[in-house]
Amino acid sequence: MKVLGLSPLDKDATVSIVEDGVIIYAAGEERFSRVKQQDGFPYEAIQKALDYTGTKIEDIDVVSYPFMPWEKEQELFTANMQVEQDFIANFKGNGLATQVKAAKKNIPQRTEGVHGLKDPNEKMDKGLLKRAYFRLAGATPAFSKLAAKKASQRWSDNALASFKQWQQELDKGLKSLGLEGKLKRIDHHLSHAANSFYASGYEKALCITLDGYGTGLAGSISIGSEGKIKRIHGVKFPYSLGSFYEQVTSCLGFKPSRHEGKIVGLASYGDPEILSDILLSRFIQQDGDIKMYEANNVYFSRYLAAHFPKIDVAAAYQKVLEVVATNFVQHWVEETGIDTVVLSGGVTANVKLNQRIFEIEGVKQMFVYPNMGDGGCGTGAALYHSWPGGVKPSISNAYFGPDFTEQEIIAELEKANLSYTRPDNLAAEVAAHIHGGAVVARFDGRMEYGPRALGNRTIMYHAREPEVNQWLNKRLGRTEFMPFAPVTLYEARKRYYHNIKGAEHTAEFMTVTFDCTDEMKRDCPAAVHVDGTARPQLIKREVNPGYYDIIKEYEKLSGISSLINTSFNMHEEPIVCSPYDAVRAFLLGNLDWLAIGPFLVKHPESKAV
Known part of the structure; x- marks a missing residue:
C-alpha cells in the first residue's frame, strides 16, 4: 500500500510517501518555498515527492492526515x-x-x-x-x-477558526489533485506514537507523546507491541x-x-x-x-x-x-x-x-523520532495506515529528501562564477582545511528530513576553539548563547559521552544530550555546553560514507574524533535544499569552503589556506 502522509497545515507543512511501512520520501514545504515553517497546503512538496519517487496520483491508495474534522476537534x-x-x-x-x-x-x-x-x-x-x-x-x-x-x-x-481554515485548504488542495476521495484521518497523538514506534525497530515499547495540542490531548501513553499500538492514557x-x-x-x-x-x-x-x-x-x-x-x-x-x-x-x-x-x-x-x-x-x-x-x-x-514535531505527523499517519504488520528494522537514517545531479551542481557554480576542483580524495582535503581552521559547508546526497542537519546539509568546523560559539554564530546571524553540536565517530562514543548505552541509535539523529567525559571537554570544548553536556550526532560509515570519511580523516590529523556540525542555512531560513540554496548561503555566510557533491569550492573572499 502506498500512502501520502500530510502533516498538519497550520505550520511546517510536510509531505511523506510511505509504501508498506517503508518511508521512501519525506520533505517539508519550507525547503522549497524557503519560508521557515511554511504553512498551508504543500503543493510544491507534493509535486517534488511525486516526481522524485516516480509516483502517479493514481498510485496513491490513501492520503493520511493527523487531525480529526473540525467538528470533532471542537x-x-x-x-x-x-x-x-x-x-x-x-x-x-x-x-x-x-x-x-x-x-x-x-x-x-x-x-x-x-x-x-x-x-x-x-x-x-x-x-x-x-x-x-x-x-x-x-x-x-x-x-x-x-x-x-x-x-x-x-x-x-482561535483553534476553531484555525481548524476550519486548514480543513478548507486541505479539501481544496486534495480536490485539485484528484485525491479528495482517498483521505483518511487519524488521531493526532496516535500519529506521533506511530512514527516513533514504527521507526524504532523495537518489538515492544512504551510510546510517549508530549506536545501542545492534538485531538483533545497534550500527551499520551501507549503500548506498542508486535506492530500494534494501544493507548492506555491521555x-x-x-x-x-x-x-x-x-x-x-x-x-x-x-x-x-x-x-x-x-x-x-x-x-x-x-x-x-x-x-x-x-x-x-x-x-x-x-x-x-x-x-x-x-x-x-x-x-x-x-x-x-x-x-x-x-x-x-x-x-x-x-x-x-x-x-x-x-x-x-x-x-x-x-x-x-x-x-x-x-x-x-x-x-x-x-x-x-x-x-x-x-x-x-x-x-x-x-x-x-527524528522529526518529532508536527512536521513528522504525516509520516506517522502514513506509517500507521500502510503498516503491513509485525516488526521492521529501525530506520538507519533520515535522508528522505531530494538529491541533485552533478550537472545541476555545476550549473549553479558556473552561474555564480565560482571556480571549483574535483579532488581525488575530497574527504582528506576537507579534513585538512578544517584542521587548519577553515569553516567548510557540505552539500551532498539526499536532504535530511526534520529539524536537524545530519551531514548532507551541514557546516563543519573543528571543536578545539571555544570562541567559535561567538564568532561563527555572529557570522551566521544566530544567538551567541546557543551551543554548537558535535558529530562524532560511532566507535568513539564511549570515549566522549557518559551513559550512552541504550541511546546510541537515537543519538545518530542528534535528539538527546549526554554528559561529556573529560576527554571530550579537553578535545572539543567548543561542542560542550556550559553545563558539561553535548548533543551529538553519532555517525557510521555504512550510513553516510562521504561524511564519515571527513571526520575519520580529521581524526588522522588531530587525534580527535569529533567536529562541530551545525545546520547549513542563514539565520531564520530553512536548511538549504538545492544547489542554488547552497551556493547562496555559502556566499552570504562568508564560509571558507564549500564541499558540494564531488566538488570543492573556495569562497572568493576567503583568506583561509
Missing part, C-alpha cells in the same frame, strides 16, 4: 475547557506573593557575562504599565482566574507541557513553536532553584496524569520575566519541564514494567528533557 477541546474551569475554581494555591518575595532575595549578583545578553541579570523590561498589568492578570488570584478563563476561551475561538489539553514551554519562550522575547531550543541553551546559565518551587506548586500529578493551574494564562510567565533574570526564568521552566515529564514517564514505566521508551511530539525536541527521561531508573533503551 467537541473535544470544548469539553476539556469546561473541566478546566472547575479545576481552576477549586485549586488551592500556596500564596504566590509570599513565594515571589522570598524568591527575589535569592537572585545573585552576577559579574560573568552571558554571550547574547547585555547583562547576566537582564530582565524583560516592559514598562511600568505592563508590569502592573502582568501582576494583576498573572499573579493576583481573583483577576488571574478571570484572565485564565478568558485566555482559554480565546484559545478555543493527558487532556490544556494541561500541556508544550504550551507551558511556549509561554516561557514568548515571555523571554522569542517566537513560540520556533525558538524553544534557545530557552534550553539559555537555561544552563541560570539558577533553576530560584523559581522552580513556584512553578511546581502550580502542577498536580496523580496516578500518572498531569494537571496545571491556569494553563493558558500567559500573563503569569510574563509577570515572572518582568521581575526575575531571563536566565533564571529559563532555568526554572527547563527544570520543571524535566521534573514533571520524568515523573509522568517514570509512573508509566513502573506501571507497565516496560524498559524501552520511544518519544515523539514537539516537547521531545527538548534534548535535555530526553536525557533526563533516559536517565530514569528502569529505562534501558530509548528512541526519539
Whole structure:
C-alpha cells in the first residue's frame, strides 16, 4: 500500500510517501518555498515527492492526515475547557506573593557575562504599565482566574477558526489533485506514537507523546507491541507541557513553536532553584496524569520575566519541564514494567528533557523520532495506515529528501562564477582545511528530513576553539548563547559521552544530550555546553560514507574524533535544499569552503589556506 502522509497545515507543512511501512520520501514545504515553517497546503512538496519517487496520483491508495474534522476537534477541546474551569475554581494555591518575595532575595549578583545578553541579570523590561498589568492578570488570584478563563476561551475561538481554515485548504488542495476521495484521518497523538514506534525497530515499547495540542490531548501513553499500538492514557489539553514551554519562550522575547531550543541553551546559565518551587506548586500529578493551574494564562510567565533574570526564568521552566515529564514517564514505566521508551511530539525536541527521561531508573533503551514535531505527523499517519504488520528494522537514517545531479551542481557554480576542483580524495582535503581552521559547508546526497542537519546539509568546523560559539554564530546571524553540536565517530562514543548505552541509535539523529567525559571537554570544548553536556550526532560509515570519511580523516590529523556540525542555512531560513540554496548561503555566510557533491569550492573572499 502506498500512502501520502500530510502533516498538519497550520505550520511546517510536510509531505511523506510511505509504501508498506517503508518511508521512501519525506520533505517539508519550507525547503522549497524557503519560508521557515511554511504553512498551508504543500503543493510544491507534493509535486517534488511525486516526481522524485516516480509516483502517479493514481498510485496513491490513501492520503493520511493527523487531525480529526473540525467538528470533532471542537467537541473535544470544548469539553476539556469546561473541566478546566472547575479545576481552576477549586485549586488551592500556596500564596504566590509570599513565594515571589522570598524568591527575589535569592537572585545573585552576577559579574560573568552571558554571550547574547547585555547583562547576566537582564530582565524583560516592559514598562511600568505592563508590569502592573502582568501582576494583576498573572499573579493576583481573583483577576488571574478571570484572565485564565478568558485566555482559554480565546484559545478555543482561535483553534476553531484555525481548524476550519486548514480543513478548507486541505479539501481544496486534495480536490485539485484528484485525491479528495482517498483521505483518511487519524488521531493526532496516535500519529506521533506511530512514527516513533514504527521507526524504532523495537518489538515492544512504551510510546510517549508530549506536545501542545492534538485531538483533545497534550500527551499520551501507549503500548506498542508486535506492530500494534494501544493507548492506555491521555493527558487532556490544556494541561500541556508544550504550551507551558511556549509561554516561557514568548515571555523571554522569542517566537513560540520556533525558538524553544534557545530557552534550553539559555537555561544552563541560570539558577533553576530560584523559581522552580513556584512553578511546581502550580502542577498536580496523580496516578500518572498531569494537571496545571491556569494553563493558558500567559500573563503569569510574563509577570515572572518582568521581575526575575531571563536566565533564571529559563532555568526554572527547563527544570520543571524535566521534573514533571520524568515523573509522568517514570509512573508509566513502573506501571507497565516496560524498559524501552520511544518519544515523539514537539516537547521531545527538548534534548535535555530526553536525557533526563533516559536517565530514569528502569529505562534501558530509548528512541526519539527524528522529526518529532508536527512536521513528522504525516509520516506517522502514513506509517500507521500502510503498516503491513509485525516488526521492521529501525530506520538507519533520515535522508528522505531530494538529491541533485552533478550537472545541476555545476550549473549553479558556473552561474555564480565560482571556480571549483574535483579532488581525488575530497574527504582528506576537507579534513585538512578544517584542521587548519577553515569553516567548510557540505552539500551532498539526499536532504535530511526534520529539524536537524545530519551531514548532507551541514557546516563543519573543528571543536578545539571555544570562541567559535561567538564568532561563527555572529557570522551566521544566530544567538551567541546557543551551543554548537558535535558529530562524532560511532566507535568513539564511549570515549566522549557518559551513559550512552541504550541511546546510541537515537543519538545518530542528534535528539538527546549526554554528559561529556573529560576527554571530550579537553578535545572539543567548543561542542560542550556550559553545563558539561553535548548533543551529538553519532555517525557510521555504512550510513553516510562521504561524511564519515571527513571526520575519520580529521581524526588522522588531530587525534580527535569529533567536529562541530551545525545546520547549513542563514539565520531564520530553512536548511538549504538545492544547489542554488547552497551556493547562496555559502556566499552570504562568508564560509571558507564549500564541499558540494564531488566538488570543492573556495569562497572568493576567503583568506583561509
